[in-house]
Amino acid sequence: MTPNQPSLDELTQRLLEFRDARDWRQFHSLKDLILSLSLEASELLELTQWTPADDFEKNAHDERMQQRLKEECADVLLYLLLITERAGIDLQQAAAEKITANERKYPVEKSRGTSAKYTEL
Ligand SMILES: [Mg+2]
Known part of the structure; x- marks a missing residue:
């Protein structure tokens, strides 16, 4: 910023x-x-x-x-x-929580280079 x-x-x-x-x-x-x-x-x-x-x-x-x-x-x-x-x-907290949730849903080792939804990983 x-x-x-x-x-x-x-x-x-x-x-x-x-x-x-x-x-x-x-x-x-x-x-x-x-x-x-x-x-x-x-x-x-x-x-x-x-x-x-x-x-x-x-x-x-x-x-x-x-x-x-x-x-x-x-x-x-x-x-x-x-x-x-x-x-x-609290938008900033909600956004931070969502990124954390997405990090769990899309672990790098499973999601890198694929556009598959987390349910398909
Ligand atoms: Mg406008």
Whole structure:
């Protein structure tokens, strides 16, 4: 992480201030936040539509595509922060626990170089 970048907690606080200054909490049910996350993830997916995987990979570093990717990734993160705040989830701890669980599910000696699901290893 680059020094002086906001932590997830700081981003969440700023986001809540943004929301509350506009009196938008009333619209942010947990259900609608999850729905919004999915819509933003779809906007991210839309950037790839009709583009072969190799071309998209190359274009991802173009200035225009980089900006669009940046914006959609940020939208996804911001909704995720709102969801986890509302649900009382510590996102960083949840993510760390999930990586640990995945390390157990996909031991290197069994999963290296294969895309097989853990149930098939
Ligand atoms: Mg968006």
